[in-house]
Amino acid sequence: xxxxxxxxxxxxxxxxxxxxxxxxxxxxxxxxxxxxxxxxxxxxxxxxxxxxxxxxxxxxxxxxxxxxxxxxxxxxxxxxxxxxxxxxxxxxxxxxxxxxxxxxxxx
Numbered sequence: 452x453x454x455x456x457x458x459x460x461x462x463x464x465x466x467x468x469x470x471x472x473x474x475x476x477x478x479x480x481x482x483x484x485x486x487x488x489x490x491x492x493x494x495x496x497x498x499x500x501x502x503x504x505x506x507x508x509x510x511x512x513x514x515x516x517x518x519x520x521x522x523x524x525x526x527x528x529x530x531x532x533x534x535x536x537x538x539x540x541x542x543x544x545x546x547x548x549x550x551x552x553x554x555x556x557x558x
Contacts, residue, residue: 452479452487453526454496460526462496468503476515477503500526510536517547526553 455461466483470476479501491498505513510531512520520527522542527550529536538550545551 452484452498453500453502453528455499456497460499460528463502498525500528502528502530505529505531510534512538512546512550514547517549520549522549528555 452464452466453460454463464483464487467480468477469480470478487495487498490496505511508531510529512527512529516527516529520540522540522544525540527538527540529538535555537553537555538546539553540549541551542549
């Protein structure tokens with residue numbers, strides 16, 4: 452998960468991938484997600500998005516990613532090999548009807 456505010460990602464947390472085929476799909480462990488949501492509601496860090504890898508693909512969201520993403524404005528950081536891209540889940544959006552590319556700035 453990614454944490455931060457309107458202008459920046461300030462922290463991240465790795466969580467277990469509980470998908471039936473973790474080498475092909477990802478699903479955030481529900482307990483970890485619910486714990487982060489409870490902490491956010493209690494004044495903890497804001498969840499601004501999610502990240503996952505495409506180890507054998509590219510850093511573009513897949514059709515499966517689009518089907519799983521809620522159009523809630525959350526960020527999706529995708530890492531593939533030595534590349535990383537950032538996307539916002541919206542409806543409608545240019546990529547697969549669900550994702551709009553966001554400039555990724557490190558610094």
